[in-house]
Amino acid sequence: MNESIIRRAKEAGQVQINITNIRDFATDKHSMTDDRPFGGGEGMVMKPEPLKTAIESVKVKNGSGHVVLLSPQGRQYNQKVVQELSGKEHLILICGRYEGVDKRLIDVSVDDEISIGDYILTGGELAAMIIVDSVTRVLPGVLGCSDSAEKDTFSRRLLKHPQYTRPRVFDGVEIPEILLSGDHAKIEQYRFLESVRRTLERRPDLLAQEYGSFSKAEVNLLKKNQLFDQIKKLHTGR
Ligand code: 9D3
Numbered sequence: 100m101n102e103s104i105i106r107r108a109k110e111a112g113q114v115q116i117n118i119t120n121i122r123d124f125a126t127d128k129h130s131m132t133d134d135r136p137f138g139g140g141e142g143m144v145m146k147p148e149p150l151k152t153a154i155e156s157v158k159v160k161n162g163s164g165h166v167v168l169l170s171p172q173g174r175q176y177n178q179k180v181v182q183e184l185s186g187k188e189h190l191i192l193i194c195g196r197y198e199g200v201d202k203r204l205i206d207v208s209v210d211d212e213i214s215i216g217d218y219i220l221t222g223g224e225l226a227a228m229i230i231v232d233s234v235t236r237v238l239p240g241v242l243g244c245s246d247s248a249e250k251d252t253f254s255r256r257l258l259k260h261p262q263y264t265r266p267r268v269f270d271g272v273e274i275p276e277i278l279l280s281g282d283h284a285k286i287e288q289y290r291f292l293e294s295v296r297r298t299l300e301r302r303p304d305l306l307a308q309e310y311g312s313f314s315k316a317e318v319n320l321l322k323k324n325q326l327f328d329q330i331k332k333l334h335t336g337r
Contacts, residue, residue: 143197147204164189169223173212194223260293310334
């Protein structure tokens, strides 16, 4: 939270990041925030009272916030959710630990439950950092002007074409000749086709949804390169 773009955004006052230790809100002498599950079974469950007091204290200090619980049971995070969260004035991110959080606390105090993907972490802290990182970079002024172009490539939902830089020959491998031609229209066509080929290969799920968005010129280009039928097949399923 103290490097690079996030640091700069903090210093420019575009985002504020505060950390609250739930254990500070435990009431017993051992500062316990977890306990054994009713009904038995493995592991521990996060107690509701310390979490409720912690959330309330953050709300008192910083005004009401949108409370997000990071948990494997949440809806899946993506760029659309990033945009949604970036519109909130104040986010309160709760990092789950152990086997989960008492359901009554979730019902009373949590507005939103989010998972960052189908793999298992040891806790919600890294998930919360991913939210902070991805939401901060879309806030106004954080990235400067390159931002709008980036949004376009995402709303298009194609993977990016490959990139090359100097040297012109690396390990005996040349770069594609077209990139040296200076013909920017041809280069754009080449990059578009490479994007489509990559997306077909690695993320056909994205292309299936993109079928309707190609311009007439793009459709012609795809047809000329025997790519259109594959995309159509993905879209229609035959
Ligand atoms: C071994 C424990 N698991 C039993 C099958 C349940 C479990 C509990 C707690 C699994 C992971 C965690 C900790 N994970 C998170 O808190 C978490 C998470 C994740 O693991 N994957 C993707 N997104 C998220 S957001 C929070």
